[in-house]
Amino acid sequence: MSENSSSMSLREYLSSDTVTSMRQATAQRVYWSLRAFLGNPLAVFGLVVILAMILAAIFAPWIATHDPNAQNLSRALQPPGEENWLGTDELGRDIFSRIVYGSRISIYIVILVSVIVAPVGLVVGMAAGYFGGWVDRVLMRVTDIFLSFPSLILALAFAAALGPGIENAVIAISLTAWPSIARLARAETLTMRASDFIAAAQVSGASALRILRRHILPICVPSVIVRITLNMAGVLLTAAGLGFLGLGAQPPTPEWGAMTSAGRRFMIDSWWVVTMPGMAILVVALAFNLFGDGLRDVLDPRQSR
């Protein structure tokens, strides 16, 4: 087998029935998942938008046509045109460039929240589901308490206590976003806690930590990834909402929510000042939702429509 594996074409390698290495087995699984995902045009649209946003964030200085903070009062409130593709705001700043730079802030918030929320939710949920008894009761009551905080109000409280800013917005959003992940992980863990493959691991002598890490985690992770992706749209909207209220990113940072907030005074005469960042929020939130749905169909076939 190993002699002719080098001469095998990539296509044969990925669809062959005789699998000769662990790497090939993994590659095959990725390949078939990818094919299933690419068969869903809406999900692909979501992925493309998210990738475009990430690229825009990375290469913002090369993509942006103007300095996002450069004011030019002689060109204030210009409608979309050749010089300023999406028009200018009340201080003459180029809206297109500000949206491109703003994607950095949005991505920063979304990634930071996900990185905080996923591990915390997974650990709490898996521990509660696996150990049961009083561990479950304590952890789930704590989860209930955090679940009952309205995230925007909590964020307001944080902004009042710690001062407005992106970091505080991230903390506030994370505090209210992890309980849903914990509940999901707990539910998944409960369904398999009594299953024979967990019993078999126990009979093999595996410690609780090993069972959680090697046996329960791989089954929880796909649904958590799906949930996080679908949550990202909500995170983005909350962050924009905080920006709009003046409690998230502070001027002159080109945050999309803050931009819509600043533009609402000129909404009647200069529609583009509010509309352009609003459209950015809409498109990206939609993209996260579509991408999450597509991901769910691939990773978590039980829940697909």
Place this chain on the structure above:
Amino acid sequence: MSLIDIDDLSLFLGQGARRRKILDSISFSVEAGQTYGLVGESGSGKSTVLRCIAGLYRQWTGGIAVDGQTFRQADRLGWCRNVQMVFQDPYGSLHPKHQIEDILAEPLHIHKLDNIGERVGKVLDQVGLPGKFRYRFPHQLSGGQRQRVAIARAMVLRPSIVLLDEPTSALDVSIQAEILNLFMDLREELKLTYLLVSHDLSVIDHMCSAFAVMQAGRIVEVLTRDALENNEASAPYTRTLIEASERYDRDLALRQAEAEQA
């Protein structure tokens, strides 16, 4: 001294008003190299006995000893190396996201043994699975092949005792005999002692030299294979069980139903 000694084993499950006695002072012993059967209807507690021995239930009272060493004294990993278990449902006992290689190597990693690749290859060979299955996932295998993987997982630690929890009842009739023969071959090859749970008297008769009949958490009768053949069963429940296994009898079924209503 016997290899396995079960002495006055009792188990309660549930709490408060829902507390139920699952096992009621079970005692029996199994000699080395023997295949010992536990027969009984669903809910008689026969699988529970195995789960107690395997360490999956800890709240029992009484004594479980292997080779003179009691469960409470033994260190956990040592006990696991000695006592392994094959589960009833091969569709539920293999981790759906682990490749066969992972499944078989996992016990070896836990016990920090060396030559893992070699041992996995050998045990696959012993249970009659070709090497091409090594990098498959369980969902790519048939029921019989999956059960072979589950058997290989139990054998890979080289235990002396293997607990078999209805290992063939979830399989196709044509596969059942193959798997039972595999168990017989492995017993010779690896010098194993089996404790076999089944509700099927013909399987017990085929495999076991002696067996205990269980009903409602209690051992009703202990029989040898010869006694079974000479029709020496004395307990009425055992006689009913034997009669039921020989053929389907409408009168017997009616009598049973009436007895249950009374």
